[in-house]
Amino acid sequence: MYDCLVKHQLATQDYIKSIAKLSLKEGVDVVKLKWMALKLNVTNAAVSDMVKKLVKEGLVINHAYKGIELTDQGWFMGRRLIRHHRLWEVFLHTTLNVPWDEIHEEAEHLEHAASDALMNRIDEYLGFPTTDPHGNPIPNGDGTLSFNANEQSLNNVSDGEDYVVTRFESLDATYLQYLTHHGFAIGVSVKVVKRFDFDHSVLIDMAGGSLQLSYQISQQIFVVKSMD
Amino acid sequence: MYDCLVKHQLATQDYIKSIAKLSLKEGVDVVKLKWMALKLNVTNAAVSDMVKKLVKEGLVINHAYKGIELTDQGWFMGRRLIRHHRLWEVFLHTTLNVPWDEIHEEAEHLEHAASDALMNRIDEYLGFPTTDPHGNPIPNGDGTLSFNANEQSLNNVSDGEDYVVTRFESLDATYLQYLTHHGFAIGVSVKVVKRFDFDHSVLIDMAGGSLQLSYQISQQIFVVKSMD
């Protein structure tokens, strides 16, 4: 019934999605195998091994010792999985009221299980949302993905100016709970009042009061200039 | 990330669910390995092999050469999967309007991907349905499963009396399309007007006209005496 196909496909899909996400996140085409190993929690050797198979299937290009890159076909598969994942997140959050910090984990499994036809139905049911509950853009059914070019990481913006939160990049449940607890959400206004060079942390001001964010956290919060 | 656990669990789950379904369908405790092999589309050897592992995990009892039986723990897992499957079917059908004949296939994949917590949310969202769109009962969250003791297969009922359709047992998409096309659905009134001994087919009467059903089909349609 599944001939190791399920497993195989699952592994393939997870690898492709990881390459796509790392590529988008780091803003580069070529992804280091080490990043993959860390992200998927396997050894470098396992990644190197799998890369051979992905190359054989025409999904990635291997620049020996330099890193890997998705082919057009690989990108198509990657965006499809990201689309499935983010649509499930919207659905779980808006329709079933699953808490913000639990949806990622649940969607991680559902993304592999649903057909394209079903995802299109869910897309329609949800009214064709453009972003997921973390603010990440949702690829279209045809495989296109648009970005907000004006977005900046919170640790890169100018001090003293007003910004609006647009996106939280892949933060785990613990961080999301922490941020929610302190009043953070998509659309909230924030301002950097002080930055500390020794650890690159920032002190920010928002409706709920002020808050100190580590470099790691502020880096994953994206904002645009306030229109006020 | 998944250590071959995903594959393992998927296989385990499919085997357990199949044993549970065959056991319920045939009304016996002990299931022949051959049935499993046919259902899962693998060789007898593969089933025999897997049975060893399931025994080791305490999920089944192997009556050597006679067949296998689920332990209490095995039954619990089996009913859980049946619950997931049927809840997804209701959801797909009532909320997303996925056609009757497509929901089984889609649910087959989703049932493995969702957590118990999510299924409970979906159960609540759907208003705690008691049967799926094919009329099959949905096990409770605590693992109990109730039957309609008055149900009879359409090829066992008395000629000339009025009955109401309550359940379609695991019919594939083609049959479901066929039946829908001829006006069959849960709650429809039917009457057996004639039965043919040579092939055990039956001629039935219903609102939309009369229809000849083969033994194989009539056997999978369940009804109760009409209350009119």
Add this chain to the structure above:
DNA sequence: CTTTTAGTTTTAGCTTGCTTAAAATTTGCT
């Protein structure tokens, strides 16, 4: 009570995706 037939189990071997260990290559630093 033996033979036939149907179903079960064992054996040997395959593929996938993983591991560890060691070898090869690149990169960064002086």
Add this chain to the structure above:
DNA sequence: AGCAAATTTTAAGCAAGCTAAAACTAAAAG
């Protein structure tokens, strides 16, 4: 340029779940 550290690749091997084929068991039929 040259060496050390980091990364990538290869090699050998393991577990899961499958197949094919051979060996076995049970039960029905003569």
